[in-house]
Amino acid sequence: MDALLWWMVGGVCGLWIVLKTWQDSPLLAVGIFFFFPLAIVSLLKNWGTDNDIKIPFGLAVLCAFMAYRSAETFLQESLSDPALAWTPEQIEEIRREDPALAAQIEDQQMQALLDQHVVFESDPNGPPGASVEIDFGPQARRRMGMQAEPESSSQGEVAGAEASIASAPEPEGPPLGLAAAERRKQMQAAAEVEFQRGAVVLGRSQAQLVLPQSFRFVAANQLAALSELRDMPLDEEVIGWAVHEQVDLSKESAWWVVIRHIPGGHLNAANDGQSFEASVRGISEAEAGPQLGEGLYAPTWQPETAVATWGLAPDELTVGDVRGQFALKALRQGAVLFIAGGTGPHEQELGLRAVRLLATRTEAANDWSYADFEPGLDPQAERNLAQWIALRPAQAGAGKG
Numbered sequence: 001m002d003a004l005l006w007w008m009v010g011g012v013c014g015l016w017i018v019l020k021t022w023q024d025s026p027l028l029a030v031g032i033f034f035f036f037p038l039a040i041v042s043l044l045k046n047w048g049t050d051n052d053i054k055i056p057f058g059l060a061v062l063c064a065f066m067a068y069r070s071a072e073t074f075l076q077e078s079l080s081d082p083a084l085a086w087t088p089e090q091i092e093e094i095r096r097e098d099p100a101l102a103a104q105i106e107d108q109q110m111q112a113l114l115d116q117h118v119v120f121e122s123d124p125n126g127p128p129g130a131s132v133e134i135d136f137g138p139q140a141r142r143r144m145g146m147q148a149e150p151e152s153s154s155q156g157e158v159a160g161a162e163a164s165i166a167s168a169p170e171p172e173g174p175p176l177g178l179a180a181a182e183r184r185k186q187m188q189a190a191a192e193v194e195f196q197r198g199a200v201v202l203g204r205s206q207a208q209l210v211l212p213q214s215f216r217f218v219a220a221n222q223l224a225a226l227s228e229l230r231d232m233p234l235d236e237e238v239i240g241w242a243v244h245e246q247v248d249l250s251k252e253s254a255w256w257v258v259i260r261h262i263p264g265g266h267l268n269a270a271n272d273g274q275s276f277e278a279s280v281r282g283i284s285e286a287e288a289g290p291q292l293g294e295g296l297y298a299p300t301w302q303p304e305t306a307v308a309t310w311g312l313a314p315d316e317l318t319v320g321d322v323r324g325q326f327a328l329k330a331l332r333q334g335a336v337l338f339i340a341g342g343t344g345p346h347e348q349e350l351g352l353r354a355v356r357l358l359a360t361r362t363e364a365a366n367d368w369s370y371a372d373f374e375p376g377l378d379p380q381a382e383r384n385l386a387q388w389i390a391l392r393p394a395q396a397g398a399g400k401g
Contacts, residue, residue: 003070010063016056017042024051036060088356092302095360106357107212190250193222195243203239205261205336206368207329210361215242232341237261241341242358255341257354262328262335265379267388269301269308269330276301276386280310283390292390297325297352299389306330306370307359310389311352325351327359330370330385333378336362 014036021042022029031038043057086094086105095102195216200209211217219240226249227234242257243249249256271279280299284292290312292299297311312324325340325348338358340351364370383391 003067006063006067006070010060010067013056013060013063014039017053017060020051020053020056021046024049088296088300092304096304103212103357103361106353106360107214109353188225190226190248193218193226193249200240202259202336202362203261204263205239205331205334206365207331207336207362208365209242209259209336209358210363211242212357212361214245215358216245217242237263239336242338242354244354255347255351257351257358258339258341259358260337260339262337264334265381266333266373267328267330267335267381267383267385269303269385271386276308279386280390283387287391289390290392296349299386301385305360307356308385308389309352309356309359311348325355326389327352327355328385328389329359329362329364331364332368332370332372334381 014032017039018029018033021032021039024046025042028038028042032042039053039057039060042051043053046052047054086109091102091105094105195218197211197216200211200217202209209217217240220234220238223234223238223241237260239259239261242259244255247254247256269276274282277299281292284290293311293313297313299308299310301308306329308328308330310326327338329336329338336359338355340355364372381388
């Protein structure tokens with residue numbers, strides 16, 4: 001219940017107090033209407049009588065307190081970063097009028113989440129019980145009175161970290177994180193990755209991804225060594241990964257977005273009068289599909305952008321302790337699927353916002369958008385979109401190594 005609703009309920013209680021007080025003292029009732037603290041006089045004066053106002057007075061005080069707390073929470077979130085105050089529904093409304101502004105808000109939301117992100121990572125060379133390395137986002141560093149780290153390129157960070165690990169002595173006991181030799185391999189694999197920026201053609205999907213300014217793309221043919229080290233074998237559907245510029249793929253805490261081409265016919269989003277969420281959940285429950293998320297992670301479909309998003313429930317694991325957040329850009333035939341990878345239990349919102357942002361910025365080739373589908377000419381997929389989401393198993397290619 002937000003602040004406005006609490007104030008409305010409190011206003012009803014206030015009118016109740018005025019009406020009760022009017023029966024005893026019209027002048028005092030008028031005074032309470034314009035200056036509510038006078039209700040204390042009526043409360044003490046009429047305690048235990050037929051005009052007793054202790055019930056509406058108590059409710060009014062409770063509503064005022066809850067309204068204050070709701071407003072305080074909203075202001076704290078808005079002041080920490082105003083972009084986070086926008087809801088997905090509001091952003092979609094803005095997108096209809098100004099797609100560029102909607103994309104800018106989504107970029108700012110992503111950056112705000114990254115700034116607040118705090119990661120605890122094991123020391124790869126320390127003995128059991130050794131201190132841990134802490135990777136703080138800029139806002140977290142400022143809140144804790146720490147000096148902001150100087151900006152540097154990810155390639156430089158990888159090279160410096162690789163050199164320090166190469167010169168470090170082998171640990172005597174079993175390491176807390178990755179073994180030193182395995183960490184060296186991961187450093188080397190991350191250093192050899194070549195990033196792309198701007199607009200990226202997404203394989204045979206007849207679509208391109210216009211990357212946000214803060215994201216980079218790594219083609220699948222660049223990921224063989226890195227995906228093997230993270231125990232994430234590539235298949236022919238994987239187009240590549242999208243990686244935020246602040247993410248170092250050589251670290252255990254790295255996260256990314258797997259981009260997959262889903263070939264086949266048209267995924268029909270019609271739901272026979274049901275809401276999209278209800279249709280997906282009904283199919284999943286009837287067919288014992290994966291348990292779907294609630295709230296922010298519930299299945300959604302935006303017909304204007306032909307983008308579906310959903311997440312799995314916390315107990316539906318993909319790889320290790322990683323939960324699934326997904327976004328799908330539907331095309332005339334087939335689709336492009338975005339899967340958050342490497343996001344841990346406390347990074348679910350970050351993953352969902354990332355996949356939704358990338359799906360929204362995916363553009364179909366000429367005459368290949370979802371709206372260009374021609375019944376009778378284009379093939380239909382064996383399942384409609386709701387069935388595809390409800391019955392598709394958790395993706396094994398989206399986890400943290």
